[in-house]
Amino acid sequence: MSGAANILVVDAGNTSVKFTAFHGDDVLWVHRDTYPVEKKFEPHILYFASVRSKEHSLSLQVELQARFPLSQWLTLYSQAKACGVFNAYREPSRLGVDRWLGVVAAHHLIKDKVVVVDAGTAIKVDVVDYSGVHLGGYIAPGLAMMEEALLSKTAKIRYNVNEITVGQGLPNSTRRAVTEGCYEMALGLLERLYHRYADYQxxxxxxxxxxxxxxxxIPVVCESNLVALGAKRVGDEWLRSNMIRGNK
Structure with missing residues (x-):
């Protein structure tokens, strides 16, 4: 396949879908939740990565294949090895594909030992050494999930949306107590890990x-499109490998 091909990466997360359009290695645009019909973009191939249930993943796949009936389709999964990166899991497929693609992208971005932090619905932390060996990682509830869990399991922790949400010193409202308590829990996890991996990027x-x-x-490198960049790299490697096999 030509290096200048149009590729659409579909990253189906727990709460939203992220579409990233590539022409070759260049990102043309990024869009969330629904495919932007105003974009005049015809992908030659779609790279599909989903952490959703089989039913929800299939529903999204059917919708997109109906929109792009002439496009090829490649579903990405976590593997034991891809693009010079080695999966720590004994059962590689059990590592969430979003974490796997983020690890691959971060390793190639930094080219040294790296800690990858993805804080969305969940807070996910993965550690990779300088040679591309994934050492393992952690998953914790994200900030919104912690708040929702606390509210759903208690009868009297309630607050109005117009309550004061920021302030100095110890929280002096239920809203602040919940929001800032969840922040402190997340910060505690990250601070402990930073003490262990302060010499990592x-x-x-x-x-x-x-x-x-x-x-x-903590000094960081920010890359909002990390999963899509990993998907592009892994998908391209798979295509190259299968083209080589087909030519033998």
């Missing part, structure tokens, strides 16, 4: 990651 993606690490004063 930290790469962050996801809506809350940059803000959390900024509060800790």
């Amino acid at each position: 930290w790469v962050v993606t996801g809506g809350d990651a940059q803000a959390l690490l900024h509060l800790l004063g």
Whole structure:
């Protein structure tokens, strides 16, 4: 396949779908939630990565294949090895594909030992050594998920949306107590990990990651499109490999 091909990466996360259009290695545009019909973009191939259930993934796949009936389709999964990166899991497919693609992208972005932090629905942290060996990682509830879990399991922790949400000193309202308590839990996790991996480069993606690490004063490289960049790299390698096999 030509290096100048149009490729659409579809990253189906737990709460939203992210579409990233590539022409060759250049990102043309990024869009969330629904495919932007105003974009005059015809992909030669779609790279599809989903952490959703089989039913929800299939529904999205059917919708997109109906929109692009002439496009090729490649579903990406976590593997034991891809693009010089080695998966720590004994069962590689059990590592979420979003984490796997983020690890691949971060390794090639930094080319050294790296900690990858993705803070969205969940807070995910993965560690990779300088040679591309994924050492493992952590998953914790994201900030919104922590708040929702607390509210859903208690009868009397309630607050109005117009309550004061920021302030100095100890929280003096239920809203602040919940919001800032969840922040402190997330910050505690990241601070402990930074003490262990302070000599690693930290790469962050996801809506809350940059803000959390900024509060800790941790120097980071921000890459909002990390999963899509990993998907592009892994998908391209798969295509090259299969073209070579087909020509033998």
